[in-house]
Amino acid sequence: MQQSVPETIDRLIDREQERFRRTHPRSFEDWRKGQAHFLYGGPSHWMRRWAGGFPVYAAEAKGAHIRDVDGNAYVDFALGDTGGMCGHAPEAVTEAAVRQLRRGTTMMLPTEDSLWVGQELSRRFGLPYWTLTTSATDANRGAIRIARMITGRPKVLVFSGCYHGGVEEAHVEIRDGKVGLRNMIHPNGVNHAAVSKVVEFNDVEALERALSDEDVACVLTEPLMTNFGMIPVADGFHAALREITRRTGTLLIIDETHTISSGPGGYTALHGLEPDMLVAGKAIAGGIPAGIFGTSQEVAERLWKIVPKVDPRVRQSAHLGIGGTLAGNALTVATMRAVLEHVLTPANFETMIANASLLAEDARHVIETHQLPWHVMQTGARAEIMFTPRPPKNGAEVIASRRGDLETLLHAFYMNEGILVTPFHTMFLMCPATSAEDVDRHTQVFSRFVDLVRDAGVV
Structure with a gap:
């Protein structure tokens, strides 16, 4: 029997989460231990919301990069949901x-x-x-x-x-x-x-x-x-x-x-x-x-x-x-x-905004090349990919059109490919240390995600 689109996305999420568990054994064990002492597993209950099924346990961070306790490296576009907009350890x-x-x-x-x-x-x-x-x-x-x-x-x-x-x-x-x-x-x-x-x-x-x-x-x-x-x-x-x-x-x-x-x-x-x-x-x-x-x-x-x-x-x-x-x-x-x-100087903002523009332009190019009904928003040093053909006018349009399952799949895939974005939405933030190479890394990963969902027939 042919699977529906939601069923196919669920299957892909399961596959990405299993891949995440295999490559993050120490983070998984730390998360298991955390259940014994924290009300929702981690120091903040927000930390449970990552799409891998459990959070990455960070070992160190510098500039626009994080390394976890399993030795995995990430380009960090989440930056603490803006708290790290200056970059890590400036x-x-x-x-x-x-x-x-x-x-x-x-x-x-x-x-x-x-x-x-x-x-x-x-x-x-x-x-x-x-x-x-x-x-x-x-x-x-x-x-x-x-x-x-x-x-x-x-x-x-x-x-x-x-x-x-x-x-x-x-x-x-x-x-x-x-x-x-x-x-x-x-x-x-x-x-x-x-x-x-x-x-x-x-x-x-x-x-x-x-x-x-x-x-x-x-x-x-x-x-x-x-x-x-x-x-x-x-x-x-x-x-x-x-x-x-x-x-x-x-x-x-x-x-x-x-x-x-x-x-x-x-x-x-x-x-x-x-x-x-x-x-x-x-x-x-x-x-x-x-x-x-x-x-x-x-x-x-x-x-x-x-x-x-x-x-x-x-x-x-x-x-x-x-x-x-x-x-x-x-x-x-x-x-x-x-x-x-x-x-947070004018010169650093100039660099940050230029990289956000580059990420947005590259993502739009991928979307247009594959004729997907998605769009990319950007303001200043921040950009976002949304799974709708045009920007929403208000919250009601977001509620009516949001693809929560597709967002989860994208986030889980990103984590497995060494990209971090804030788990609550697909928003990318640049810090002064973010480089054009970091943006190019995202473009490559986003292109592979598009290939994944197109091959699976969900877009």
């Missing part, structure tokens, strides 16, 4: 970290490096005032809390298919015309109808309706959606978003955690956007956990009316309801300075 960051480790890591006191960092953040991103956190999730939570404080409004609007870390307000999506929790997230006792609104990306009319009640404190958005596949911005959408938020008294928070790969000042600086607050994380400290959020002059002044900037008689700092003893620690600040001063 010399400037490593030296800054070691130097600061000898001087002290966490003292809950500022260092003079922070003066340089604050000035540079303002210069790059165009907002005058900044706060450091331990993650972009914390930065988003802080920005949301401030938005609620100064507007007196309860709700946060996000776009369906978004991802903003562990922010409860953003754990929603539209599926089959209804609002529910996104990505199979389990309910957590939060009344999302009271704290969240969600509309489709690029839908100006839905945005207008949602903000017209004037109960939304802020819109939290990536400038270009990346988590649900890369969804491009429709012409005029950013201008409409800014006009409607200003008219309705709604603050605009732009989350650049992924799109910082667009250039030294992220997508915001590249396209002249004017957010009230801006968030970034992951890459900003070269792999050391960190997040940042900045505010406009107007937002800062409104906040200072509620919580004064200076009050030496008040010793407790809990008025904002955010913070943490590790936020802005000396180690993070030292590595952040090294990243901004020496790694």
Whole structure:
């Protein structure tokens, strides 16, 4: 009996996962041992999501390459899902970290490096005032809390298919015309109808309706959606978003955690956007956990009316309801300075973007040569292969067209062929150490994958 396409893909996935197990015996044994001590097998439950059936156990990483405990080598286009965008163990960051480790890591006191960092953040991103956190999730939570404080409004609007870390307000999506929790997230006792609104990306009319009640404190958005596949911005959408938020008294928070790969000042600086607050994380400290959020002059002044900037008689700092003893620690600040001063420079971005363009062009050539109904998106130093003939307009189109089984097969095949991409989507990120040879390696592997699926009759 002839197999259906889904059955054929499942068979190919089984074959690739068995090949992965044979060539990764030590990683498999480590994974087996990890089941005894970690709730979901590894230090983070996300680490179980690799398409090989279990994760690679890393032995060392340098630049754009990783070597695992079995001796297998990889070109790394995942780069820690952006956390490693500076490359692994960049010399400037490593030296800054070691130097600061000898001087002290966490003292809950500022260092003079922070003066340089604050000035540079303002210069790059165009907002005058900044706060450091331990993650972009914390930065988003802080920005949301401030938005609620100064507007007196309860709700946060996000776009369906978004991802903003562990922010409860953003754990929603539209599926089959209804609002529910996104990505199979389990309910957590939060009344999302009271704290969240969600509309489709690029839908100006839905945005207008949602903000017209004037109960939304802020819109939290990536400038270009990346988590649900890369969804491009429709012409005029950013201008409409800014006009409607200003008219309705709604603050605009732009989350650049992924799109910082667009250039030294992220997508915001590249396209002249004017957010009230801006968030970034992951890459900003070269792999050391960190997040940042900045505010406009107007937002800062409104906040200072509620919580004064200076009050030496008040010793407790809990008025904002955010913070943490590790936020802005000396180690993070030292590595952040090294990243901004020496790694995420205009010259390095030029190289990174050129390699992303090369990867996208090569992948498009393979797709066009074989007349496949797929497309490739690119923004800055980031590119993505998606199994649809054209870019989606919103999350609903992604849900309707996503080929999850084909993505799994591609990821498993990549791992067996020495290519790593983030397991949640087929997105490629360049670091300063990524080379044209690394890109060529991907092109060869992608061509072999296309031959595999064509020979099997699944495309």
